Amino acid sequence: MRSAPVTIKDIARALNISISTVSRALRGMPEIHADTRAAVMRLAEELDYQPNQLAKNLLKSRTRTIGVIVPNLSYYYFSAMLNSIEEAAMQAGYSVLVCQSNESYLREATHIQNLLRSQVEGFIISLSRDTDNCEHVERLVRKGVPVVLFDRYSDTIAADKVIVNNHDAAFNATMHLLNNGCQRLAVLAGPPQLLISNERLAGYRAALASAGIAENKAYVLHCDFTPERTRLQTTALMKLPEPPDGLLTISDRIAFTALFALKERGVRVPDDLLVVSFNNEPLCDFLSPSLSSVSQPIQEMGMETVRLLLRQIEATDTDTYVPETKVMGTELVIRESSQKR
Amino acid sequence: MRSAPVTIKDIARALNISISTVSRALRGMPEIHADTRAAVMRLAEELDYQPNQLAKNLLKSRTRTIGVIVPNLSYYYFSAMLNSIEEAAMQAGYSVLVCQSNESYLREATHIQNLLRSQVEGFIISLSRDTDNCEHVERLVRKGVPVVLFDRYSDTIAADKVIVNNHDAAFNATMHLLNNGCQRLAVLAGPPQLLISNERLAGYRAALASAGIAENKAYVLHCDFTPERTRLQTTALMKLPEPPDGLLTISDRIAFTALFALKERGVRVPDDLLVVSFNNEPLCDFLSPSLSSVSQPIQEMGMETVRLLLRQIEATDTDTYVPETKVMGTELVIRESSQKR
DNA sequence: TTGTATGCGTTATCAT
């Protein structure tokens, strides 16, 4: 049998005392008589009383809750970031409401709206693939709602950011491929509206330029994180009259599918083609050949996003606030896929 | 500058009308004069008014929110289940509060408590690895709180369940290995307190028995989903005087690490050892050799958990309610790892 | 030490 939840009113009535006494007893206020407190506690325990968080939050106008919006939790990077964000938030006494945009602008905007209505005190966001207009987030910032972006950020948003130097990371990864003998270097980038993809692309180009290699436009293809598209683009690359002998992919998701497509076509990695990727998912180790990949300090990034957000939330004067961008270091983890044997 | 959120009171004051009129206009009630409504809507838009969901929920004693507790979202199976649960819930007008137990009983119990305080209307739970005592969930059920378990369930809980026939699935997987020539069949099971692991173990044993093979205790080892432990157990298996020539692992997480450890030791799959696993993560395709694995109908399972939960939530008489267990079909997806070439 | 009254933002009931 289901019944309405127990309230302090129920306890008060049963004990024939006032609700304020119950409230005080429950919260261990010192002025309450020991006997009264004991009786209240006993009954609360017996009835399995659970304080109504809604009522508390409404009264205090504080929820100590932060909204997190990520593209998709089945990407390792985001679920790992969520873990570290949750941990840091919990330590600080905040809880987390997680939403997935599923790479859709519309869902992202809807989630922001809903989280706002649920009175979250701030947002940690990594933008969706299809978000080319950031008006929805900019409005948040304009309203003074604390926002921190990570990874998938945008230039136009005046919020705190926790990112890596995508340009330099891609530059280094590309140089690594060049140094290992690649002559024809291709790249599987993300969708063109994704800033981090473009930054990585720029790093790739800078590396080519620094090595005095002219860019071959046919070697630069865009993917959208769907296996179908990646497969198509990989095949397109290898069908070129001069197929590449080196490949940079801007995400492990893309690399996994690409490696699969390559194997199907009989392209041997690293013998025929060297590969370097981004994100350093745990699986990189398990693949054969194992996959070289750029790692981000997920643990630190999660802590940093929370730190920046709480700084905003707990700031007394919000007028003098200047958004900060924290650039974290990356590491190129070199494995079998990027070294000739 | 941050300011207190806009309320209907603000709008009422600005327009010099009563809050009830604002409330009615906002909700499109027919009795409101067109001009009044227009003015209210305009101002609400301009001030970016967001109704306070806390207040609404408190008043209605309904949140249309369900709590989902899973061990860890970085396991593919759970993030995929979450996606399908969220989708189904959204379609039905409910939203989802997700929590990770991180395989800890304590966190699981704490999350239940917190979600209860947040007035969720029901729970969808997959138990943590360390949950050997289900008192926390049983109490929920006793209180009449709607609960649906999936995958990691327990016999002692009188709630709806959405599961697969673990015994038969393991039986079939084991038979498949036997039919492909395995003589010495080992199994890497999960922790002994995990019912689904024991069921799969029982299926393995039944298959051996049906083939007239005596069980070799040394071939049955338990893992706890940590790579370290799995690595250790895999090594232990291969160090036996008579190492196995077939291996059943009760989760892809375990299989991935085991395959890695095998490769390190120079054990060739499938030449020296055939492997079958559980969960059919997308990566199974990408590994080399690709990994045979038992798949569960995640999409349908998500829909089913939500359907059963909403049935409970929306039931008028909760007295006559009898918990239902929905057993979904599995499919053994055969890949390279389980067939001699 | 305990009780009474007020308010958080909203909807609903009852007037007008």
Added chain:
DNA sequence: ATGATAACGCATACAA
């Protein structure tokens, strides 16, 4: 067509 008021569950200022 609109307004005043009570209620949801809780915390707290003020009274007693």
